[in-house]
Amino acid sequence: MDIADFFDTFFEEADELLADMEQHLLELDVDDPDSEQLNAIFRAAHSIKGGAGTFGFSVLQKTTHIFENLLDHARKGELTLRADLVDTFLEAKDIMHEQLDAYRNEEEPNQEAYERICHTLQQIALEEIGQTLDAPPAPSPVVEKQAPSDAATTAPSSDSERHLNVALLNVSEKDRLLLVEELGQLGDVQSHSGDDKRYDVMLAGEVSADDIEAVMCFIIEPGQIEISVVDAVNDESASLKAEAPAPSADTSNGVAETPAAPVKPANSTPATAKPAKPAAKKAVAESSSIRVSVDKVDQIINLVGELIITQSMLDQTVSDLDDSSVGNSSLQNGMSLLQRNARDLQEAVMSIRMIPMEFVFSRFPRVVRDTASKLNKEIELITEGKSTELDKSLVERITDPLTHLVRNSLDHGIEMPDEREALGKPRVGKLVLSARHQGGNILIEVRDDGAGMDRDRLLAKARENGLNVPDTVSDEEVFQLIFAPGFSTAKEVTDVSGRGVGMDVVKRNIQGMGGRVEIQSKKGEGTNTRIVLPLTLAILDGMSIKVGGETFILPLSTVLESLQPAEGDMYAMAGDDVVLKVRDEYLPVIAIHEVFDVKNAITDPTKSIAVIVQGEGRRYAMLVDELVGQQQVVVKNLEDNYRKVPGVSAATILGDGSVALILDITGLHRLSRAKKEAGKKVNHPHLSYYQEAEPS
Template identity: 80%
Template sequence: MDIADFFDTFFEEAEELLADMEQHLLEIDVDNPDSEQLDAIFRAAHSIKGGAGTFGFGVLQNTTHIMENLLDYARKGELALRADLVDTFLEAKDIMHEQLNAYRNEEEPDQETYERICQTLQQIALEEIGRSLEAPAETTSSASTPAASTEEASADGLSADEAPQANSTGQLKVALINVDDKDRLLLVEELEQLGDIESQSGDDKRYEVVLSGSVSADDIEAVMCFIIEPDQIDIQPVATGEVKADASAGQPEAKPPTEQETSAPATEQKASPPAPAKAEAGDGQAKGKAKKAASESSSIRVSVDKVDQIINLVGELIITQSMLDQTVSDLGEQSGVNSSLQSGMSLLQRNARDLQESVMSIRMIPMEFVFSRFPRVVRDTAGKLGKEIELVTEGKSTELDKSLVERITDPLTHLVRNSLDHGIEMPDVRESIGKPRTGKLTLAARHQGGNILIEVRDDGAGLDRDRLLAKAKENGLNVSDTMSDEEVYQLIFAPGFSTANEVTDVSGRGVGMDVVKRNIQGMGGRVEIQSKKGEGTVTSIVLPLTLAILDGMSIKVGGETFILPLSTVLESLQPNKDDMYAMAGDDVVLKVRDEYLPVIAIHEVMDVENAITDPTKSIAVIVQGEGRRYAMLVDELVGQQQVVVKNLEDNYRKVPGISAATILGDGSVALILDISGLHRLSRAKKEAAKPAKTQTMSFYKESEPS
């Protein structure tokens, strides 16, 4: 087996380790650092180094090794942490991430960046502790020697007197538990790269390899865990007199440590299961680690493509079940149906629904995955702006579809930077107006019906309505002083619109916000803004929980069935002739509780024949899209149902006014309407039809609403 088969596993786990490293670095108190956090940062670097060495990623291995040595000094108290040192460690983490991506793309990492960060870390070591840090000479996992491990063994719970006797032979017994032949051969080959194999014996249940050399148990575990689970490895030191002469007696003796190895900074020497980094943590940490290992062994990594394929098949199953249900219902109306068949269909429906929900939950990821990226963004941006910011997160356990999680990060980052740059005032300004010097930025997520609501809240200056209107008029936008606050705030999403006095390298309120809005709409969501001058701004993003399943309202127009996303539907009513008005430009509005809503006649926009053309005999469905409300004229409301979304662009092409399609229980295709797209399409058709008015215009009042 080629070890390259495990590259993807290494890349994924290294990404997680780098994320953990960044989180701990951001949370650590430089004045009183938590030893457990320092140990966690060290272990993350150590594991990445071991894996990088195994896979031959030399640049990544060397960078991580040098950083690991500095972290080792820090956790021993020989290197005092400062804010600028944490900044350097964060920069090193970013560079390691770039190196990881380079190897992922089968490219060589940037040599100049690598040399610069290594020089920076070396300089810190020389200035702070007066020592030089050497990178490993070979692209294999670096290790501590038995002699150099005395201090580490003490940290792991052994006294300095006990440590030499624990592994006086310089050998380790590595047991591979429940590992098949194919993986075992690969693992033994890797062990040969880490030291000299003195003996090996056993079977699939437990295969033991005695390894001699300078490699540590921690290094072996770091490498092996990229291939098998932690609970499949048992590493124990070989005590004096334990080694027996056997069939492998011809193997070379253990090599003494070289001068370079004995001068290297010591790393952890652990027995397996690995002892906790601090002796006083006791059995609690050991049990915690064992529990974590058990948890990891009960999970598997599955390609997203495979999950998507299962979701698609479940969707097809739901459609088939709907068809069968429709058939049984039709048969029942005609001649009666066997009760057992009806009972079976009911059971199938329940099981299909449970299966659908279970499969969909596989793709759901906690919002913590998104929010965890923002402490670094806020820290770096606030530092660049000279502001003091407190970041608060709420609802981190709220789950969202994986595809949406990946796509929401960039728009959310832009909104956060806007709040930091143009929302929250400078500390001196805040203090002068009676606010705390430290501004507060809150990221919140919660479920709202069938949607997820994500909010970016700041306690800054808020949006200035008058200033927004003045800037809009200056830019030639069609605005009026009678616009609602919500409509005025939506102006910041207009392309190129900005009220910033100067454009910074962080953001410009409005610059790029049109892209944010467009991206969110592309996910089937919408953006809403609430603001109060002097008190702050709340930007809300409303998204569907998943892109595969949609709660919809079925409507009839002529002989066609359409689906309205239920999240956009507010209410429905029977229009009254006295409440409808013709506006300039052939627009029609419907008065609903003193609010005038643009009317969209679906039969006109979608060219549907045999539809009801008299508005008073139609049903007006009040919907919301892009922060505005519309009245959509339909013939009939069929009912609410969950539908499986089929992407039109993948199977056909983009259609104006249509966001996707679905298959109904009778096998027919129903189009899922795009509210905002329908309004734009309606306006475009009316513009194309000028100067002739539509035949139905004479029905409405000619006077404009007051």
């Protein structure tokens, strides 16, 4: 049995412990520290130290040992906390994370960083509590050892040693062998016996129950361990005897006989040194979670997607049959049941990939703290909707764009404390991160109560950069200028921002996830940046449309309404542009048959259907021949399987086996304009219907 098999589990759980540690450190009130938070930080360091020692990660073990000792003084009240000390603790946590990553990549951790943080922690201990910290113990090397057999063994031990009974509950034989071996590195294994249900190991030594749990919980669950103090070998251990079962007395000679520490039978309940965990009574099968590779989940999702496509094909075939016969009627009922069950299965499988936004938001208290410190600003971070769920792949990709938006708000949005005070605002600026579901999408907002955006300043900067922007454009379009490449209104370049890079990447990344970004701002009151994303990229609720003999899919989240255009509502603009008047708003018209050169399509706009869609904060009127209906489709990446096609975001397979393209709204508009600018004049056979008057 190779202990390296458990490395991945250790790395994952250590990552979680470090994240918890950072969260508690950021929430810690240095003036009135919460003892529970200090204990939680200490326990995290203690658990990581135990696991690092077990797996032979010596540098990480030594770092956490020194850090743990300093935290122990803090939780006992012997070390008075200050903001600068918490900053040092956060730096120690970062270095521990770097060491963990080094071991994960089978590299040696940075020795200089290790020596620097250990020196800093020792210096704090010397200055604040008047002593240096204990030197870390030598690491327990991971060596190949012969696995012990399940037969009970005995070994002599010192009379003064403490004896613990470690019960392993519902542990497989393979894991038992490894655990007994690891216990042998913590103390002297006196005996071990039992079965899969309960396996008792008698351990002699000075090791504590906490140390045993810290090591073993990286291999099995805490509920699978019961640790009990049992009687010592001789009468000298009076304190332990008080905790042990009462000795049997031989009244014939007046001498109380103390029995040797027995191996507890599987059905016995030893006297415990501390209350048993309630979770210990639960079987492994009742565990509330299980770790599964993301690749396995993706494979299941792909298979379910193929199942949905097959079900759609069968449904199409059955719908073409004559439904008058009893047999066909039963077949259609069965297909309806299959369709319902397939959709339920699809939703259940998709939910496996959904994780709460808390995983994203938990990174930002540290980002806000560090950035505000650099900028000498006082910032309060508020998070809302942390339980809102999003697809794991999107969670991983949204973190960088959100980080840039947060840093932008802190640098450009929120004013300096003195400036805020002069304006009658609180010295402490407020930054809000929120997430909530909106229809089939998730809405993420980054709001601040800062200076807001200056329309005139943005227009001036745009013209300075050579952008031809008329004065009549809406505020929303002006605010979108900050996403232009190289655009920046910063007065000077700082470590945080000001180089004009990043915001264009933010917009491009969000669009790459099938989303859009909108900005609402009021000068002097603040800015609200809204990101709208689909809940998942694997499944799409779409509207099927027909143009000529072709079927296309419009993302349902972009569709606002549909209507029949009237002659009096169509206007010819300068050049070849055409707009449709909808309730006093003039919308650019996109004729799909012209953009994609679809033959046999309806060319008379008044006989087409105008689907009003929205993309990148703008609305368009898209001319189609027919609305087929709403359906859920499995998204297939077109770029991976073919190549990038302008105006198309992805593809899907319909029930009849044909391929339908999923349209990209803003891409279609750009493609339409590009064709006109390239001199490919769009022919409007019914241009006479349009009023040759440019609307105001």
